[in-house]
Amino acid sequence: MNTGVAFEAVWKKFSRGEKFDSLRDLIPSMATWLFSADQRNKLQKKEFWALQDVSFQVGQGESLGIIGPNGSGKSTTLKLLSGILQPDKGRLKVKGRLGALIELGAGFHPDLTGRENIYLNGTILGMNRREIDSKFEEIVEFSELKDFLDTPVKRYSSGMYARLGFSVAAHVDPDVLIVDEVLSVGDYHFQQRCFEKMKEFMRKGTSLVFVSHNMTAISTLCKSAIVLRKGQMIYQGGASQAIQAYHSFYENDRSSDHVELLEVRLRAGDGRERDVFHPGERVTFEVMLKALKPIHDAHPGLMIHTLDGQCVFVTATSRLSKKRVNLNPGETAEVVFTLDLNLQGNVFLLGFTMTPELERQGQWLYYNPNVKKVVMTDEHKSQGIVFLNPSAELFVNDVV
Amino acid sequence: MSSAALVETIEEPINEERRLLSRDLWQCKDLLFMLTWRDIKIRYKQSIMGFLWAVLMPVLVVGSGLIVMVAFSVMSGKAINKMDVLAIAVKSVPWAFVVSAVRFGTNSLTANKELVTKIYFPREILPLASVLASLFDFAIAACVLTIILCIANVGVSVYILWVPILLFLIIVLTTASCLLLSCANLFFRDVKYLVEVFLTYGIFMVPVFYSAGRMGKYGILLLLNPVGPLLEALSTTIVSHRSPSLPWLAYSAAWSFGGIAVSWLMFRKAERLFAESI
Numbered sequence: 031m032n033t034g035v036a037f038e039a040v041w042k043k044f045s046r047g048e049k050f051d052s053l054r055d056l057i058p059s060m061a062t063w064l065f066s067a068d069q070r071n072k073l074q075k076k077e078f079w080a081l082q083d084v085s086f087q088v089g090q091g092e093s094l095g096i097i098g099p100n101g102s103g104k105s106t107t108l109k110l111l112s113g114i115l116q117p118d119k120g121r122l123k124v125k126g127r128l129g130a131l132i133e134l135g136a137g138f139h140p141d142l143t144g145r146e147n148i149y150l151n152g153t154i155l156g157m158n159r160r161e162i163d164s165k166f167e168e169i170v171e172f173s174e175l176k177d178f179l180d181t182p183v184k185r186y187s188s189g190m191y192a193r194l195g196f197s198v199a200a201h202v203d204p205d206v207l208i209v210d211e212v213l214s215v216g217d218y219h220f221q222q223r224c225f226e227k228m229k230e231f232m233r234k235g236t237s238l239v240f241v242s243h244n245m246t247a248i249s250t251l252c253k254s255a256i257v258l259r260k261g262q263m264i265y266q267g268g269a270s271q272a273i274q275a276y277h278s279f280y281e282n283d284r285s286s287d288h289v290e291l292l293e294v295r296l297r298a299g300d301g302r303e304r305d306v307f308h309p310g311e312r313v314t315f316e317v318m319l320k321a322l323k324p325i326h327d328a329h330p331g332l333m334i335h336t337l338d339g340q341c342v343f344v345t346a347t348s349r350l351s352k353k354r355v356n357l358n359p360g361e362t363a364e365v366v367f368t369l370d371l372n373l374q375g376n377v378f379l380l381g382f383t384m385t386p387e388l389e390r391q392g393q394w395l396y397y398n399p400n401v402k403k404v405v406m407t408d409e410h411k412s413q414g415i416v417f418l419n420p421s422a423e424l425f426v427n428d429v430v
Numbered sequence: 431m432s433s434a435a436l437v438e439t440i441e442e443p444i445n446e447e448r449r450l451l452s453r454d455l456w457q458c459k460d461l462l463f464m465l466t467w468r469d470i471k472i473r474y475k476q477s478i479m480g481f482l483w484a485v486l487m488p489v490l491v492v493g494s495g496l497i498v499m500v501a502f503s504v505m506s507g508k509a510i511n512k513m514d515v516l517a518i519a520v521k522s523v524p525w526a527f528v529v530s531a532v533r534f535g536t537n538s539l540t541a542n543k544e545l546v547t548k549i550y551f552p553r554e555i556l557p558l559a560s561v562l563a564s565l566f567d568f569a570i571a572a573c574v575l576t577i578i579l580c581i582a583n584v585g586v587s588v589y590i591l592w593v594p595i596l597l598f599l600i601i602v603l604t605t606a607s608c609l610l611l612s613c614a615n616l617f618f619r620d621v622k623y624l625v626e627v628f629l630t631y632g633i634f635m636v637p638v639f640y641s642a643g644r645m646g647k648y649g650i651l652l653l654l655n656p657v658g659p660l661l662e663a664l665s666t667t668i669v670s671h672r673s674p675s676l677p678w679l680a681y682s683a684a685w686s687f688g689g690i691a692v693s694w695l696m697f698r699k700a701e702r703l704f705a706e707s708i
Contacts, residue, residue, distance in 0.1 A: 044706060045706075109705065112549070112550045113550035114546075114547065114548070114549070114550045114705045115702075115705050115706060116702035128550075130549065130550070132548050132549070133544075133548045136544045136545065136548035136549055137544070137545055137548075137549055139468055139472060141472050141475050141476070142468065142471065142472070142475075146468075146471070149464060150464050150465075150468055153460045153461045153463075153464040153465075154461060154464070154465075154545065154549055154551060155549065156551075157460075158460045159460050159463075159464075
């Protein structure tokens with residue numbers, strides 16, 4: 031495999047708060063820092079590891095997704111790759127020219143016009159002026175901002191800003207492209223074109239490292255992925271497995287000190303427990319729970335997600351009945367939801383939540399998007415994630 | 431593709447601090463040019479005076495110098511000499527360059543926080559670009575000054591050949607200060623205020639309004655500031671047609687080259703901390 035990017039046992043530490051508090055501390059520390067050996071391997075007080083022993087490789091023309099919750103080290107990884115940050119331990123290699131979409135239009139100056147900013151940002155991203163000259167038309171065309179080229183970018187909307195930013199960055203012709211969560215701005219149409227452009231790069235042999243919270247984007251763009259959590263790599267493998275791993279660690283992470291689930295069952299119409307259902311089947315979802323702390327007026331809820339994290343369905347007892355859950359520690363209760371599983375052709379995650387009384391909504395007593403997996407079969411009547419029980423009739427009219 | 435050269439060089443691990451100064455900067459010459467151009471363009475965008483500002487600033491310095499001179503001449507009873515006025519002008523223009531370059535240079539990294547934290551390129555480009563942008567202003571002012579000197583008929587001597595060397599030393603010295611101060615200001619914003627105070631009152635600490643000779647035995651204090659001997663040398667060579675003081679020139683040159691070596695080293699060492707410390 032021709033390696034485009036290699037990350038070899040990389041460690042990176044950050045400091046909480048400021049490193050020096052006053053000018054008085056500076057001079058002695060400057061002196062020790064200039065003349066003493068590296069202290070890179072040790073943690074000083076107030077420091078923590080933002081990345082610990084992370085290793086991965088991306089071959090040419092391959093793509094790697096990085097997923098994880100906020101603060102898990104995703105952006106740090108990208109900044110290390112782009113050379114903005116330097117690792118404290120370990121080595122990293124980037125082969126060829128690197129294009130970094132960490133923030134679109136970061137090099138733009140608001141007072142300069144679109145045309146001027148194309149040149150400015152282009153050189154900042156590593157092109158020379160002759161190169162920009164030759165690609166200028168293409169850049170303008172991709173951005174669809176021909177009429178606003180001589181307008182200062184401070185008058186641009188945020189979507190226009192992002193479009194121009196991506197257009198410049200996309201024409202750097204990188205050998206390695208790293209993309210942070212930047213495509214969330216811009217309309218759907220433009221996002222699609224950005225994805226197309228990234229796929230085109232990969233066909234040409236560009237390695238892609240992609241960070242996103244959008245699991246659908248990860249699973250369409252990336253073959254493999256890693257999951258980061260608190261600076262550690264907790265999973266490395268295929269993209270869809272990584273997404274599952276991400277969800278399942280979320281599950282462990284969501285253990286609650288208010289409620290413990292004793293049993294979760296999914297029953298078909300005949301009362302039997304099953305995991306596989308046909309589209310449209312009516313099922314009961316039963317949860318046995320035990321209170322660990324006193325619970326007043328709580329609302330149990332049900333939610334359904336796709337494997338790539340898209341929410342399909344949410345409901346709660348507060349919307350369905352007036353009953354609320356009141357429990358003393360140690361008492362148990364059973365919650366039963368009955369619903370039509372109008373889903374098809376995929377694996378879905380059933381989740382369970384407990385919210386306290388309405389005023390404090392959003393504060394979970396219990397939250398777990400994945401207490402049960404359900405496999406929905408495909409009836410070949412239709413495609414997509416929902417099953418709307420279609421039928422069709424044809425009326426052929428005689429030509430008069 | 432014309433970027434073939436670039437591809438080759440980034441092939442080695444970028445975290446190993448093996449970047450060669452000359453090659454690195456040469457590769458980024460377009461970037462240096464664009465950032466300089468940006469700094470110049472922005473300085474005069476949405477201003478009616480535009481490039482006239484580049485001339486106006488030194489004119490103001492010369493004007494205040496004149497007031498100081500009038501005060502001197504009233505006190506000492508000596509009439510104002512045309513040559514003294516020209517000497518002030520010759521020293522003010524480069525001093526105005528030093529002031530503007532150091533002011534912009536000190537803030538160059540913090541003012542471009544977006545770039546420092548989001549995109550990688552050799553960071554020295556930022557202070558260098560602000561020196562170059564100020565140099566552009568200096569060039570305009572210097573042209574005007576040359577015309578004035580011709581009209582005033584100062585004459586030319588062989589000593590004028592010193593001028594490029596002197597200007598070079600001033601630029602090197604200024605660049606060294608900018609590298610050091612921009613880096614220091616990134617870690618400690620106190621630096622910005624210290625620099626501002628120094629630049630405001632600095633004109634009294636360098637021999638711009640008066641020559642070091644006028645201060646008698648205390649003149650040496652004015653020359654200890656390495657910019658001092660260079661400014662003095664400019665007026666000696668251009669206006670007085672004499673050879674500059676070589677020992678003092680050597681002193682300033684030592685500061686310039688020593689300064690640039692030390693500050694560049696510091697800058698390189700500190701560079702890896704920029705993004706997380708800014």
